[in-house]
Amino acid sequence: MLLERVGKRYHPRAPWVLRDIDLHLPESSLVRISGGNGGGKSTLLRLLAGVSAPTAGSVRNRPRTAYVPERFPPALPFDAARYLRHLGRVHGLGAAEAARRADHWTERLGLGDHARSPLRQLSKGTSQKVAVAQALMAEPGLLVLDEAWTGLDAGSRAVLDAAVLDRVAAGGRAVFVDHDPRRLAGRVDAAYAVTGTGLRPVGTAPAPPPGARVLIEVDGLGPEPLPALPGSPEVTPATSGRTRLTVSEHHSDALLRALLDLPSAPHVRAVRGATDPGESA
Numbered sequence: 376m377l378l379e380r381v382g383k384r385y386h387p388r389a390p391w392v393l394r395d396i397d398l399h400l401p402e403s404s405l406v407r408i409s410g411g412n413g414g415g416k417s418t419l420l421r422l423l424a425g426v427s428a429p430t431a432g433s434v435r436n437r438p439r440t441a442y443v444p445e446r447f448p449p450a451l452p453f454d455a456a457r458y459l460r461h462l463g464r465v466h467g468l469g470a471a472e473a474a475r476r477a478d479h480w481t482e483r484l485g486l487g488d489h490a491r492s493p494l495r496q497l498s499k500g501t502s503q504k505v506a507v508a509q510a511l512m513a514e515p516g517l518l519v520l521d522e523a524w525t526g527l528d529a530g531s532r533a534v535l536d537a538a539v540l541d542r543v544a545a546g547g548r549a550v551f552v553d554h555d556p557r558r559l560a561g562r563v564d565a566a567y568a569v570t571g572t573g574l575r576p577v578g579t580a581p582a583p584p585p586g587a588r589v590l591i592e593v594d595g596l597g598p599e600p601l602p603a604l605p606g607s608p609e610v611t612p613a614t615s616g617r618t619r620l621t622v623s624e625h626h627s628d629a630l631l632r633a634l635l636d637l638p639s640a641p642h643v644r645a646v647r648g649a650t651d652p653g654e655s656a
């Protein structure tokens with residue numbers, strides 16, 4: 376996908392927000408966009424997503440795209456389950472596949488109890504899960520995420536991290552804006568800052584140190600013995616059905632995916648740095 380000399384202004388006499396933007400997004404790329412408040416990050420993401428047309432220049436070879444906007448419009452006469460199935464059809468899926476993927480992401484993001492509530496009654500965090508689910512359901516060639524992690528609980532943030540990395544591993548492109556500079560640190564292929572009306576390459580945040588360990592807390596692992604898990608985590612049962620797993624940062628994405636794929640479908644409650652290799656609290 377290629378942006379060539381792309382410019383945007385919102386009115387013929389308004390100042391240019393972006394001008395002469397050249398950007399190549401190769402397959403299997405994860406790209407971070409940063410910049411100051413009101414600088415044009417969301418404008419750029421809308422151009423990438425194809426929901427806004429450039430005033431100048433061209434966008435070539437955009438793959439099938441899904442977009443999580445900064446503000447999700449929930450004032451629709453649907454409940455979350457119907458909305459997701461409908462969006463699945465809009466993304467080109469058959470009815471059965473749309474329903475299957477809607478159920479899958481409803482489960483993974485812990486939306487279950489709210490799936491039958493009207494969208495306009497959902498809390499901000501739950502609406503955000505619906506916005507994320509509709510984008511992930513599409514399994515798009517380009518995923519555009521505008522502060523998509525904001526408002527999500529730690530477990531859902533981890534699910535989104537893993538889903539983004541999965542998309543990129545499958546050959547897709549993902550472009551994101553997030554206020555947390557550590558978001559997907561060490562996994563970003565290119566980073567750019569919107570400065571003035573232009574786009575400037577900037578350094579990517581380094582990966583956590585090789586010895587860093589990550590603590591994952593899950594509910595509902597079930598009584599059955601665990602299979603072999605990536606990174607051979609240290610497993611500590613905690614109170615009321617909660618289990619803590621500590622693993623090297625290097626294996627944490629693979630471990631999260633393996634946990635979420637277990638037949639008992641445990642719910643990830645938290646993912647955070649463990650301060651020392653033995654930490655289990």
Ligand SMILES: Nc1ncnc2c1ncn2[C@@H]1O[C@H](COP(=O)(O)OP(=O)(O)OP(=O)(O)O)[C@@H](O)[C@H]1O
Pocket residue numbers: 385392410411412413414415416417418419
């Ligand atoms: N629909 C619109 N109509 C008119 N002007 C707009 C519109 N959307 C954005 N702008 C203007 O374009 C400029 C860039 O806004 P944009 O939302 O892209 O920046 P941003 O970097 O995403 O900001 P923030 O960090 O606050 O989310 C701002 O001056 C904003 O007022």
